[in-house]
Amino acid sequence: MTEPLLQIEGLHKSFGALKATDDVSLMLVPGEIHALIGPNGAGKSTLIKQIAGGLAPDAGTIRFAGEDITALPTPARARAGLGRTFQISSLAMEYTVLQNAVLGAVGQRGSVWRFFKPVMGDTELRATAMAALERVGLADHATTRTAELSHGQRRLLEVAVALTLKPRAFLMDEPMAGLGASGSKRLTGFLDGLRREAPILLVEHDMDAVFALADRISVLVYGKVIATGTGDEIRANPQVREAYLGEEDAA
Numbered sequence: 508m509t510e511p512l513l514q515i516e517g518l519h520k521s522f523g524a525l526k527a528t529d530d531v532s533l534m535l536v537p538g539e540i541h542a543l544i545g546p547n548g549a550g551k552s553t554l555i556k557q558i559a560g561g562l563a564p565d566a567g568t569i570r571f572a573g574e575d576i577t578a579l580p581t582p583a584r585a586r587a588g589l590g591r592t593f594q595i596s597s598l599a600m601e602y603t604v605l606q607n608a609v610l611g612a613v614g615q616r617g618s619v620w621r622f623f624k625p626v627m628g629d630t631e632l633r634a635t636a637m638a639a640l641e642r643v644g645l646a647d648h649a650t651t652r653t654a655e656l657s658h659g660q661r662r663l664l665e666v667a668v669a670l671t672l673k674p675r676a677f678l679m680d681e682p683m684a685g686l687g688a689s690g691s692k693r694l695t696g697f698l699d700g701l702r703r704e705a706p707i708l709l710v711e712h713d714m715d716a717v718f719a720l721a722d723r724i725s726v727l728v729y730g731k732v733i734a735t736g737t738g739d740e741i742r743a744n745p746q747v748r749e750a751y752l753g754e755e756d757a758a
């Protein structure tokens with residue numbers, strides 16, 4: 508198998524008596540979309556937060572591009588090439604789309620916002636941000652106030668912010684949330700191509716998108732990975748059907 512870019516081993520995180528992450532090991536290899544699915548409260552966001560650096564694990568290791576990043580703060584992980592999109596919007600609604608693309612990238616790297624003016628005057632950063640907006644189809648909205656964007660356009664802007672960092676891998680927490688059918692189809696098409704540039708660990712409830720996109724799927728239940736495999740393997744797995752997919756079919 509190709510050398511993993513991201514490798515998580517024996518990760519544990521408890522909140523009091525609750526084991527939100529229970530001995531999780533998984534990897535992300537170049538070129539793939541690895542989806543992480545599971546019922547509400549299974550621990551998907553908690554896992555993403557530990558990989559991105561917002562939450563310290565109780566035990567276990569996270570290696571990225573051959574380095575142990577378990578103890579690195581979030582901005583250092585972003586600088587190392589871990590890009591992410593958030594479940595809850597991190598955009599500044601009063602700023603323009605371009606300002607968010609520039610400032611989001613700068614902010615994720617850990618630079619400070621008081622350099623707002625010099626940063627906006629940085630032609631290289633602006634060009635990188637514009638290129639990212641073009642890729643997600645938002646270039647025509649560069650000067651639009653973010654508050655005026657539709658929900659779907661805001662989600663695309665979040666992807667553009669992550670792209671501005673030129674990451675080596677992406678962590679995406681429910682990028683399809685709240686998108687209508689056409690928005691979700693469009694983002695699915697975009698992510699499909701993006702995997703060749705940088706692999707994606709994708710947390711997503713939209714099962715159509717997951718099964719259309721994922722090279723591999725890991726199923727998380729009560730903090731534990733109960734199965735990892737291709738879409739067909741996951742669909743056919745009796746444990747998965749009982750714990751998760753079966754209940755969705757019945758709904």
Ligand SMILES: Nc1ncnc2c1ncn2[C@@H]1O[C@H](COP(=O)(O)OP(=O)(O)OP(=O)(O)O)[C@@H](O)[C@H]1O
Pocket residue numbers: 522525527545546547548549550551552553554
């Ligand atoms: N900071 C915290 N303090 C205490 N409990 C927490 C905290 N964060 C998460 N939890 C609990 O950990 C468990 C896992 O939550 P998490 O948000 O990671 O699940 P999830 O799979 O992302 O759910 P969803 O699909 O609804 O987003 C839940 O029971 C949640 O209530």
